[in-house]
Amino acid sequence: MKCKDLIKQLDNPQEQLRAEQELIALAGRCVKALREFLLAPPRSSSPAWIRAVDILMRVDDEVYDFLEGLLLRPWVTDENTPERPAEEMLKDYIASVLMDISPSQRLRHSLLTVLERYKLLGAARALARKKDPEAIPYLLEMLEDDTKRRGAGGALLHYDERVLPYLVRDLGFARKSKSGEETPGSLLRRKKILSLLALMPWEGNTWIIKDYLDHKDLGVEAALALVQRGYIDEKTIEKLLEGFKCEDWFTSLRCKEALVRTLEESQNLSPNLREKILLTLREG
Secondary structure, eight states: OOHHHHHHGGGOTTTHHHHHHHHHHHGGGGHHHHHHHHHSOOOSSOHHHHHHHHHHHHHOTTHHHHHHHHHHSOOOSOTTSTHHHHHHHHHHHHHHHHHHHOOOHHHHHHHHHHHHHHOOHHHHHHHHHTTOGGGHHHHHHHTTOTTTHHHHHHHHTTSOGGGHHHHHHHHTOOOBOTTSSBOHHHHHHHHHHHHHHHHSOOTHHHHHHHTTTTOTTTHHHHHHHHHHTTOOOHHHHHHHHHHHTSSOHHHHHHHHHHHHHHHHHOSOOOHHHHHHHHHHHHHO
C-alpha cells in the first residue's frame, strides 16, 4: 500500500494501528508524504494529525526543523471556521513535542514568538512546564477566552509563589467596555484567578481572597474560593446563600454543593447559622 493510502487509514479506528506500524516500517520512504499531509490545510480535528507527528518523529532525521517551521508558519485556515481548531490543536501538540525533544533557548524564542503572534495555548503551556515567567502575561490574557480558560488556568498552577504578584495584579484589574462596564471576559478572568488562588498552597492567599467578599460581582466567587481552602465564617456563608438564590443555575449549584459540604464537614458552625443553611436549602 502506498504511503498516502496508509496515511488516510490513520483516521480509521479499525486500520489505524496497522497503518501506523507500516508507515514506521517504511521509514524514510514515507517522510515526504507525511510532511505533505501535515502541511496541507487541516480538514477537521482528527487524531490522524497527532499520529502523523508521532510517526514523523520516529522516521525523519530533520523532524525538529520541520516541526518548528510548522509551529511558526502563519495560519492556513480562516478564523471562526471549523478547520481553525484543528490547526490550533496541531500547533499545540507540536509545541509540546518540541519541548520534549529539545528544551533549548532556540525553542524558547520560537514559543514566545508564536505566543505573541497567535496567542497559542500549547506554547504557553510548554513554557509553563519550565516555569518560564514570560508566559505568565499571555496565560492571564487567555483566562478571558472561553476556549482557553481551563488550559491556561492549569498551566498557571505549574508556577511557584513568583506567580502571585501577577495574579493579584490581574485580580484587581477590571477591563472596561466603552460604556464603562466591565467586560464579560474580564469578569470571568478575575473569577478564575480567585479559583486559582484557592488551589495554591500559600496561606496569604486566604486574606487576598477575603478582600473580595464584599465585591458586587466577585463576592460569591470569593466565598466559594474560601470554602475550597477550608475557611468558613458567617460572612462567607451569607455570600454562599446569596449565590444559591441567584438566577445563574451553575453558580447556584456550586453554592449548594459548598453549603452541603460545609454542613457535613464543619464542626464550628453556630446552631443559628446551621439552621439558616438548612432552611434555605429546603426552600430552594
